[in-house]
Amino acid sequence: MAVQDASPRNSLQAKKQEVVRGEIWNAAIDLFFEHGFDNVHVDQIAAKAGVSRRTFFRYYGSKEDVMGATVKRYGEALAQAIRDQKAELSSLEAAKAAIKQVLAPTLHTTERVVQVAERSPAARMAQFLQVPLLERDVTWAFVSRSKRATKESALEHRILASLTMTATGMCVEIWVKDQKRPMPEIVDEVFAAIVHLFRAEDEKLKTSRR
Amino acid sequence: MAVQDASPRNSLQAKKQEVVRGEIWNAAIDLFFEHGFDNVHVDQIAAKAGVSRRTFFRYYGSKEDVMGATVKRYGEALAQAIRDQKAELSSLEAAKAAIKQVLAPTLHTTERVVQVAERSPAARMAQFLQVPLLERDVTWAFVSRSKRATKESALEHRILASLTMTATGMCVEIWVKDQKRPMPEIVDEVFAAIVHLFRAEDEKLKTSRR
DNA sequence: AGCGTAATGGCACACCGTGCCATTGTCAAC
DNA sequence: GTTGACAATGGCACGGTGTGCCATTACGCT
Numbered sequence: 043m044a045v046q047d048a049s050p051r052n053s054l055q056a057k058k059q060e061v062v063r064g065e066i067w068n069a070a071i072d073l074f075f076e077h078g079f080d081n082v083h084v085d086q087i088a089a090k091a092g093v094s095r096r097t098f099f100r101y102y103g104s105k106e107d108v109m110g111a112t113v114k115r116y117g118e119a120l121a122q123a124i125r126d127q128k129a130e131l132s133s134l135e136a137a138k139a140a141i142k143q144v145l146a147p148t149l150h151t152t153e154r155v156v157q158v159a160e161r162s163p164a165a166r167m168a169q170f171l172q173v174p175l176l177e178r179d180v181t182w183a184f185v186s187r188s189k190r191a192t193k194e195s196a197l198e199h200r201i202l203a204s205l206t207m208t209a210t211g212m213c214v215e216i217w218v219k220d221q222k223r224p225m226p227e228i229v230d231e232v233f234a235a236i237v238h239l240f241r242a243e244d245e246k247l248k249t250s251r252r
Numbered sequence: 253m254a255v256q257d258a259s260p261r262n263s264l265q266a267k268k269q270e271v272v273r274g275e276i277w278n279a280a281i282d283l284f285f286e287h288g289f290d291n292v293h294v295d296q297i298a299a300k301a302g303v304s305r306r307t308f309f310r311y312y313g314s315k316e317d318v319m320g321a322t323v324k325r326y327g328e329a330l331a332q333a334i335r336d337q338k339a340e341l342s343s344l345e346a347a348k349a350a351i352k353q354v355l356a357p358t359l360h361t362t363e364r365v366v367q368v369a370e371r372s373p374a375a376r377m378a379q380f381l382q383v384p385l386l387e388r389d390v391t392w393a394f395v396s397r398s399k400r401a402t403k404e405s406a407l408e409h410r411i412l413a414s415l416t417m418t419a420t421g422m423c424v425e426i427w428v429k430d431q432k433r434p435m436p437e438i439v440d441e442v443f444a445a446i447v448h449l450f451r452a453e454d455e456k457l458k459t460s461r462r
Numbered sequence: 463a464g465c466g467t468a469a470t471g472g473c474a475c476a477c478c479g480t481g482c483c484a485t486t487g488t489c490a491a492c
Numbered sequence: 493g494t495t496g497a498c499a500a501t502g503g504c505a506c507g508g509t510g511t512g513c514c515a516t517t518a519c520g521c522t
Contacts, residue, residue, distance in 0.1 A: 084479090132460075198448065201449055243344045467520085469517080476510095488497105
């Protein structure tokens, strides 16, 4: 049988698998960081992780997948955080608060990953490939927050999810550029831009309707 | 020399290259459509297009690239259409108008491509991979429309671009689902959702500020 | 006609991803 | 503690991919 039917039939084995998965992940990121994403081959990762090439592929579909895993974890945490926001907050406020909670810790523990993505377009793409999947999760998160799900609001939830992912990307980018700035400040700046955009467009619509 | 230095030094040769590129594209889409994206190999495409495997790779980096090319063309046309909108329109209105102009014709001439993407996740991913690149172009298009580019508005232009790409994706999705509906109607629906979202969030912010 | 350049085709090669099976390890029941 | 069932691993082989290299062909120009 392949690794994990996603049925944690035995939680002990499941934990051991997570250890292996982590081992491989660490080995991969170390190598990416040192030699650049594009110059690392699967064999090297497997060797460094102490497993066979074949086993590597049982845990990750490719080295791109290793990069994607980081984004995936972030996305799942973000979706959960959105769900956990107080009901009084609007969707956008919830997104803002969730990003504030989740992004800074994530970046802190995966700073090397960000650097790797910085230096290799292929690595960035590997990360980006996760976005549509995450957007689905985030959309769900917004849906589960809304009282009644009308058909029109389905579209709005998807737009919100897209905005949330874009905002995340922009925050990371700014954070990389101005290394020193605190994350909450950056998040505020990005969401201020969103709100400002909302207002400006709204104004424009009102005046042009005359 | 590889194909095309991107310098159209001789427009005649350049045109012949475009013919070959088109030949390969047609062959690929035909095969994708008939056998499914995942079951087609590069060799088959090359054979059908009447070129060698090696030459295929000079025109497209992979079969995924062939799928991406369609999206790329759309994105470029869209960016141009945005630039061409009347200056009185707000950015969002310009985006809406541009999508109305560009999306319907594109879908009409590439309906088989949409079907291929429908049936294969890998094909969809190949298309999606183009989005960040296109978003850059579209961002530029919005920038070149705005009178003076302040630093804050840079963020807003990127948000706009992201919204525009998302809107496009949603329009296509709806169009596929309800085959009969005319594109302008779909676009109106999607942008109505965006505006409604803007308003709702704005209201929420105003009331919560008390 | 003949020269120069660009496109092509045909290797060869390293790498990737996967099916297959033999081996190893682990847990449970007896 | 031995045995039996089953999951995880490693090793092999194979088909597919993407690219460097070079010989050959086709084309444009004088």
